[in-house]
């Protein structure tokens with residue numbers, strides 16, 4: 030059982046109400062336009078200092094939700110308030126407060142980790158020397174040796190690139206961190222490094238974290254509360270213990286199957 034040094038606050042860092050998103054796809058070249066609701070009215074809150082995990086199989090709407098919250102995609106309905114600010118009205122202010130990490134993190138692959146991070150620092154108006162010290166410190170805590178700092182991104186493993194993406198997101202000390210599948214596809218050591226780092230971050234800085242994952246053990250280890258997302262709906266939410274009790278199962282996977290009617294084991298094999 031982990032110890033939580035920073036208590037979960039009573040204030041809400043994030044309020045999502047009835048969030049909806051539809052994608053329109055044409056079937057074939059001259060086919061009919063088909064509507065696909067990726068989010069069908071999702072509501073949940075995340076308290077200050079809380080880590081909340083959204084668990085869901087492929088296509089359940091996790092990335093769509095994180096992209097909307099990251100200001101990269103406009104919703105078709107619903108309301109979002111984060112850190113007391115609203116989307117889309119306060120989008121510009123929010124961008125400076127949110128740390129976002131996803132598998133599609135954009136980097137200059139031919140440039141080194143150091144150059145990429147300094148470039149990001151420049152965009153944020155951060156002082157280069159202080160940024161470099163801070164980046165080295167974060168990378169070391171994430172288990173990357175400082176001698177790799179000058180290597181081009183394209184020569185780094187996926188795990189290392191993910192760690193650089195996390196470092197970049199943390200340069201601005203974000204009070205709210207949005208992580209889309211932060212450990213999917215990582216080797217076991219990198220996965221442990223990233224998970225340990227996130228636990229540490231939450232304990233030391235009190236950062237509020239919203240993450241998506243396929244991994245039951247990860248959700249259980251890292252989060253205070255878990256939301257089960259299936260078919261664009263938040264089917265159930267609560268602590269891991271509460272979800273198991275609600276479903277009458279011994280483990281979280283059983284609870285997921287019982288409450289959503291979906292089995293994620295197949296997805297995990299495909300994406301890990």
Ligand SMILES: Nc1ncnc2c1ncn2[C@@H]1O[C@H](COP(=O)(O)OP(=O)(O)OP(=O)(O)O)[C@@H](O)[C@H]1O
Nearest residue numbers: 052053065067085086087088089090091092093094
């Ligand atoms: N840009 C897009 N255009 C059309 N349809 C999309 C787009 N993005 C997502 N979708 C559809 O919306 C639904 C939800 O997708 P989303 O990527 O949010 O799921 P996910 O839970 O993140 O899945 P995964 O775990 O595979 O990343 C899917 O049916 C997907 O096909």
